[in-house]
Amino acid sequence: NAGVTQTPKFQVLKTGQSMTLQCAQDMNHNSMYWYRQDPGMGLRLIYYSASEGTTDKGEVPNGYNVSRLNKREFSLRLESAAPSQTSVYFCASSVLPQTQYFGPGTRLLVL
């Protein structure tokens, strides 16, 4: 039982490039989330998916898109990366809305 897994672990992009961050969970959770973590700012919700087939915006959705591929997988896409998107990205999942379990993170550097 791996919990929440994320790929890649680390990525360097040039401004304007695109990429997709992958997340999968094997806990049969209904809900999945994407957060970004910046120094001194805690974690901020980008998008979430309450259940398979639904997605909603969080606090900081601009510049991102998401896809809930199936119950297990939830991807985050940066269409045209900007230096302001340099951050650590965490995926999380939950059975009920509130009790969330996090993955190990993806460290993204945009030059």
Next chain:
Amino acid sequence: GENVEQHPSTLSVQEGDSAVIKCTYSDSASNYFPWYKQELGKGPQLIIDIRSNVGEKKDQRIAVTLNKTAKHFSLHITETQPEDSAVYFCAASMDSSYKLIFGSGTRLLVRP
């Protein structure tokens, strides 16, 4: 919307001493308050949580207290050990909400 403030930003204690981290929230409708521990290079790990119908919850050396009137909650770690060194985050949420609002984190250092 909800806002969560967390203090202190850094905390250094001697091994064996107690550590207390405090958070305040702004929305009286919030009723779920989890605490996460994040070790270097890892994702946040849920260590304890409390709901608004409970004033205190304990799990071994960790306890959380909630004061709904004052809208603040605290994490208490007793008999601290070096492996308690990490960044701790508080968060707040409302019933049926999928949005956890996090505090800015406290870096705890336990000196051997």
